[in-house]
Amino acid sequence: MATTPAPRWQRLDHDERRRQILACARRLFSERHYAAVSTSEIAREAGVARGLLHHYFRTKRELYLEVVRALVRVPSHPVPEADDGRTVEEQIEDSVGRWLETLRRNRGTWLAANGAQGLGRDPEVEAILEQAREHAIDSLIVAIRPGDPATAPPELRAVLRAYSGFAEAASLEWLERRRLTREQAHALVVQGFFSIVRDALPAVERLAPQPGRASNGNRKINHVRKAVQ
Amino acid sequence: MATTPAPRWQRLDHDERRRQILACARRLFSERHYAAVSTSEIAREAGVARGLLHHYFRTKRELYLEVVRALVRVPSHPVPEADDGRTVEEQIEDSVGRWLETLRRNRGTWLAANGAQGLGRDPEVEAILEQAREHAIDSLIVAIRPGDPATAPPELRAVLRAYSGFAEAASLEWLERRRLTREQAHALVVQGFFSIVRDALPAVERLAPQPGRASNGNRKINHVRKAVQ
């Protein structure tokens, strides 16, 4: 009576195995930097042979880039929801609140993607982060200005990116260095947004290379400027 | 007549050789990420044997960290000079101008240190950047508030760090994405500073956990608040 021996390993669905490996890699890459994580360790963690990693992600680096893509799913700064008739103030207030809550829940993920500063240009990683951030800027533009965000003047995008850097740094003060309470971080990000849009943005537009380029289509922004204090 | 054969290699002073290797490593690490640069390549670039790298910097990683320390010598945001009797406004205006000029001259260095976002926490690198930034914050505090910067309330440091993130992002828009002219970047950073100190800072202080903690010693900040618009 030859009983069939117990399987030495389990055969998983392609996507499921891929997700499993990715999850382990994500955890390890979030804790330590690229060079300090070996493929053997990721494989051991996932309970598979090292060769399997190369089957799903050709190289260690491609696995890493896949992790980066997964990490930037958590937005780097507050993004308003679609316009629902509320005032811009309410939308911003609310989006910042929701965003901070998201950060708290995904603390580790977000810190890995935004809190850590590597060094040395890494074009592929930069491209991924860049794309995610520009996309988030689009949402911001839609909230404060009607029309297609693609037609927004570059100065506006630039100022909002500066604001984005402001919001990220402020959040780090709450999440990581704990020099701000959550309420303070909220107030700082919200007030910062309105101040920057009201004061800094027009200061930049006044110096536009081609005068008059950004002189129309700012109805909603002007509304913000008047509404805040 | 046995003429002495030409030396096959030159024996340099300890510090000089060290600087030379560091310079090559710095160039390579600025162009590519850590894993994409090999010690053999650095050694070849410097015209020395690979073993010599390990003599001066025990490991590849320590060499890398040394490069990081060298890179953060370029400040990440505008830092006023020592108080020279001018108004705060003049000092800020001037410091931003000087800072942007520094950035332009050290474009590659600064982009490598601040433009690139790696991924995965790297405590040692973070510690280096952290220290440099906090030190820069001190200079800012001295400019806008009398007394020892060490006694400044944490909220103030937090707000200035947020401003620092703002200034860095704004500078990237000028240096890298070229959506701002230099004049626009200047106006944005200066106006952003005053707006944040005038509007965002008090909003944060109002929510201080221990009421009244930050209620004194803000004479000069109040002066800024009144002076700007």
Place this chain on the structure above:
DNA sequence: TACCACAGTTGGCGTAGCGCCAATAACGCG
């Protein structure tokens, strides 16, 4: 129930890169 084909999975080979150390040679000094 037994067989079969597909593809998920393994294990090991070849190579490159890093850490280390003993031997070597350039340079200053008596």
Place this chain on the structure above:
DNA sequence: CGCGTTATTGGCGCTACGCCAACTGTGGTA
């Protein structure tokens, strides 16, 4: 000019990565 100091080299050992042929679990089929 010889000698000691130490900057510098070259090679050994090990680990990690990329690749691939062989293996095996799994679901379908007669």
